[in-house]
Amino acid sequence: MTRPTSRDVATAAGVSQATVSLVLGDKWHGRVSARTADLVRETATTLGYRPNLAARNLRLGTTRTALLVVPALTNEFFARVYTGAARIAAEHGFGVVLYPSPDGTGPARDPFASARAALDGVIASSMAADALHAIGGADLPLVMLDSDPTAGRAAAHVNLAMADGMRQVTEHLLTLGHRRILHLASAIDSWTFDIRAQALTTHLTPHTELRTVRAPLTVDGARTATEAALAHPHDRPTAIICDDDILAAGACKAARRLGLRIPQDLSVTGFDDLALATAVDPELTTVHLPAERVGEQGMTALLAVLEGTPWTAPDIPVTLIPRDSTGPAPTP
Template identity: 55%
Template sequence: MPAISRPTSKDVAQEAGVSQSTVSLVLGGKWSGRVSPATARSVRSAAERLGYRPNQAARNLRLGTTRTVLLMVPTLTAPFFGPVYTGAARVAARHGFGVVVSTWPDDAVGPADSPFGSDEAIDGVLASSMAVEALAEFRGTPVVMLDSGPDEAVPTVGFGVADGMRAIAGHLAGLGHRRIGHVAAAVDQWTFRARGDALTAAVAALPGGVLTRDPCAIDVTAAKDAATRLLASSDPPTALVCDDDLIAAGAYKAARALGLDVPSDLSVTGFDDVLLATALEPELTTVRLPAEELGAQGMTALLDLLAGRRPASRVLPGELVARASTAIPADRVRQSRV
């Protein structure tokens, strides 16, 4: 059976009665002011009748571009990064770009098993939750940093995590909590340093405020152990502030193992508002971070950068979502009954 040939731009030109260069201008979206609207309609109509589709690979080769963006994340197991990819891919697709994902663990000095050994394979990089110094291998490639802190060297799109942590501290203080335990992520990333610093300052400003801290991996078992240590003190916290919703799940397990009720005996808060937050019982008070919007805004900034514009850095606010895991501390309840 003979191969079925696909229509070419030359076929479209003959069908529309124009030159191939005119077809290129129209189908490339560069005809305005150079080709009449009627001719543009004629070319598009001819292309549709013939079923013509541009050869994207050949176009990219001519332009010296792959139309591919690399999204670097610390891990693919954390539920937070799925929506980041979804938002980035949604915006990229509207502009004819694809997004590939690679991980970059916290202790790595280069991309972990990345298929991109040089900046020739990609047009730009979105790097989430990492330091800009880690991107030395991609020097010269346009980069936008996500949730990585302000940086004068590259455009950034981040979250207002410090404000989010201050909102949690204010919520707990309003309920009457003064002894607060911080089950902190033992990860050297800007986002967790900012959360810890904000919580430290907020509790220090509370009359009688006391903050204890125990760092752990972002893992349920490790978080359970850290929360247990905090709750084993002679004057234990009445509330546990967790850097991540998964860490909060470990805090729930610690409370249950010690015979404590959440929230009657112990209030617990998380951060991020992933699906787990409403799967826990009681549902978790946490800070909602718009992860999908982070990816979308980051990709928009990167496309601006690729177009020769310098996008302004931006900060996306978090939102405190108060649910059933926080309540007035038990000692305040007893005092009110006296």
């Protein structure tokens, strides 16, 4: 069966090919009546017409492709970011190429012989802006997700309310009576973890003891670091605030190995609300980060930049999800 063309749509609708192009390119406002636009769209749907994107891109000089750079594919958060970005991209005839940086949050090498020819823009999640210099040169539009809004050459930023998430965690534990807290911090040097550490310090009460231990972002790395931190019973914390659910899972394993009950002897909190948070026992108190919403806003921001429209938005709210891994501080 021959694939219908724009000429076929024009003939069936009784309009010119130029009108079909305007309507299907969403450039008809003020130039074609709404009634005619509806007729063209209905006719195209009836005929099963699909625009030849390759030919259109050659005419426009664009690829309708965005690159999403993430530190790793093993973290569920970044998979959700991609899902959100791809959803918005598809609604606008764009594709999204997912690229894990070979060096994590460090410098990302250009995956293309010529990014400028292969891409319309770059979205980078939880990366430093200066880690992206090799991709696309200075003229390729860049949207940064979960990153320092004051740094780099980004045309737009999309951030979560990370500081508020840590505030919610801290106030939750203080309300439960905890005054000796261990911060199990990610060993990854990045803005998103720095913000969490700053917020934690800001919201503690004057008589609260805080100790910080850094750990690799793995379950085993977190378990090892936590076991060392809990080795001396006389100065053990009553609660552990973890930068990530993965770290929290490692902290819980360490507690069990030391014979500590959660939450009766030790409360543990996470960050992200990954599937892991409800897979552990007891289920994890954690901060829910709407990662798909981050991806959606990131792609929306890139589309706005490509259209020459300024884009700003408030930080995306996050929510503490109390579960069974936290409880009242144990009696001294």
